[in-house]
Amino acid sequence: xxxxxxxxxxxxxxxxxxxxxxxxxxxxxxxxxxxxxxxxxxxxxxxxxxxxxxxxxxxxxxxxxxxxxxxxxxxxxxxxxxxxxxxxxxxxxxxxxxxxxxxxxxxxxxxxxxxxxxxxxxxxxxxxxxxxxxxxxxxxxxxxxxxxxxxxxxxxxxxxxxxxxxxxxxxxxxxxxxxxxxxxxxxxxxxxxxxxxxxxxxxxxxxxxxxxxxxxxxxxxxxxxxxxxxxxxxxxxxxxxxxxxxxxxxxxxxxxxxxxxxxxxxxxxxxxxxxxxxxxxxxxxxxxxxxxxxxxxxxxxxxxxxxxxxxxxxxxxxxxxxxxxxxxxxxxxxxxxxxxxxxxxxxxxxxxxxxxxxxxxxxxxxxxxxxxxxxxxxxxxxxx
Numbered sequence: 001x002x003x004x005x006x007x008x009x010x011x012x013x014x015x016x017x018x019x020x021x022x023x024x025x026x027x028x029x030x031x032x033x034x035x036x037x038x039x040x041x042x043x044x045x046x047x048x049x050x051x052x053x054x055x056x057x058x059x060x061x062x063x064x065x066x067x068x069x070x071x072x073x074x075x076x077x078x079x080x081x082x083x084x085x086x087x088x089x090x091x092x093x094x095x096x097x098x099x100x101x102x103x104x105x106x107x108x109x110x111x112x113x114x115x116x117x118x119x120x121x122x123x124x125x126x127x128x129x130x131x132x133x134x135x136x137x138x139x140x141x142x143x144x145x146x147x148x149x150x151x152x153x154x155x156x157x158x159x160x161x162x163x164x165x166x167x168x169x170x171x172x173x174x175x176x177x178x179x180x181x182x183x184x185x186x187x188x189x190x191x192x193x194x195x196x197x198x199x200x201x202x203x204x205x206x207x208x209x210x211x212x213x214x215x216x217x218x219x220x221x222x223x224x225x226x227x228x229x230x231x232x233x234x235x236x237x238x239x240x241x242x243x244x245x246x247x248x249x250x251x252x253x254x255x256x257x258x259x260x261x262x263x264x265x266x267x268x269x270x271x272x273x274x275x276x277x278x279x280x281x282x283x284x285x286x287x288x289x290x291x292x293x294x295x296x297x298x299x300x301x302x303x304x305x306x307x308x309x310x311x312x313x314x315x316x317x318x319x320x321x322x323x324x325x326x327x328x329x330x331x332x333x334x335x336x337x338x339x340x341x342x343x344x345x346x347x348x349x350x351x352x353x354x355x356x357x358x359x360x361x362x363x364x365x366x367x368x369x370x371x372x373x374x375x376x377x378x379x380x381x382x383x384x
Contacts, residue, residue: 121145125156132168139171146181154182161187161209164194169201176205183213195221198228204236211240219246226252231261238264242271250275254283257299258292266298273305281306285313288328294357300328304335311338318344323354327365334369337376345370 124145127138139160145153160167161175161183179187187209194206195218207225210218222244225237238256241249249271256268269287272280281303288299303310314336317329330348333341348366355361 121150121152121156124153125159128156128160128167128171132170135168135171136174139174143174143178143181146178157182158184158187162190164190164197164200164202164206172202173205176202176209179209179212183209185213187213188215188217191215192218192221195225198225198233203228204230204233207233207236207240208243211243214244216244216246219244219249223249223252226256231259231264234259234261234264235267238267238271242267242274245275247275247277247279250277250279250283253280254287257283257287262295265293269298269302270305273302276306281310289325291324296324296328297331300332301335304332307336308338311336311340315341315344318348323352323362324356326352326354326362327356327360330362330365330369331372334372335376337373337380341373342370345373 121142124138124141127134128142129135130138139157142153142157142160146157157175160171161179164172167175191206191210191213192215194200195203195210197203200206203225207218207222210222219241222237222240225233226241228234228237234256238253241253253268253271253275257265257272259265259268269284272284284299284303288296288303303314311333314329314333318326318333320326320329326348330345333345345366349363349370352362352366356365
């Protein structure tokens with residue numbers, strides 16, 4: 001074992017823990033099934049592995065079947081106790097050493113026993129070429145090692161992300177969803193190639209990865225994806241262009257404010273708010289004032305992102321004859337948390353009993369706006 005032995009065992013234990021919500025209970029049952037006395041079981045579960053030295057070999061198959069059940073049970077609750085990881089890992093390794101008939105089956109059921117991170121990562125990188133179950137397990141493990149800062153894991157992930165044509169789409173998208181852990185300029189050619197392959201099911205993630213890494217040469221390709229037939233791809237393209245804060249994309253994003261899919265319209269508005277500038281703000285105002293969609297809260301939120309410069313216009317909108325527009329003004333003003341907005345919101349909350357097209361009260365929207373404003377202002381005060 002290397003100096004990273006504990007980290008290796010912890011990761012391996014984490015993988016076991018994801019497969020069964022109570023691995024220590026299973027481990028204890030394993031030890032009891034081998035016929036060991038309660039004192040030895042208690043000692044082993046406390047980390048004193050020398051208590052396992054007298055192991056009845058004739059219980060080997062029962063031991064294996066129980067451990068295999070532990071590995072195969074996929075009921076994991078998504079929680080991880082670091083103490084469980086450090087205890088179950090060495091326990092399983094020690095059982096494999098003391099029960100020679102189990103060494104192979106244990107490795108198959110539980111994964112490759114760790115010999116430091118380098119050997120684990122080598123195995124996981126090789127498993128990316130295995131069956132689908134192995135590939136998904138391997139990509140998750142490599143991402144965990146990359147998060148721990150291991151350069152070999154980052155290199156393996158970079159290789160996996162370099163060519164979308166050679167990877168399972170789920171593995172590809174899992175890697176790209178954490179691109180900031182390992183991505184660098186060397187990935188640009190492969191990601192641009194993937195972005196141009198508009199029929200690939202991972203093209204949305206290619207767009208977002210390019211944006212995360214700041215590959216500006218991808219902007220024209222991403223802008224073209226705003227016309228893609230899949231709304232998830234169009235939504236991803238909007239998000240990517242917002243991350244780029246790309247002014248040239250404002251006209252194309254403005255067109256998506258009329259998209260047939262609600263979440264695409266919402267993401268396009270958010271992107272325009274991120275990009276900022278007079279053209280983006282004008283597009284959002286026009287869409288809101290023209291009542292293109294009955295549900296337009298996303299437009300109010302995007303306008304609020306422009307901050308103090310829009311507050312006076314929003315306050316003026318609170319006197320508009322249209323209750324729908326007054327309601328949207330309330331939502332936007334609440335999100336700005338600007339002190340100037342509070343008197344207008346208080347007035348509407350107390351007196352405006354008009355109903356919107358969807359049946360809501362303007363006063364209710366004003367009260368919600370006030371709560372939002374106060375919550376934001378309190379959070380700001382706490383952080384300073």
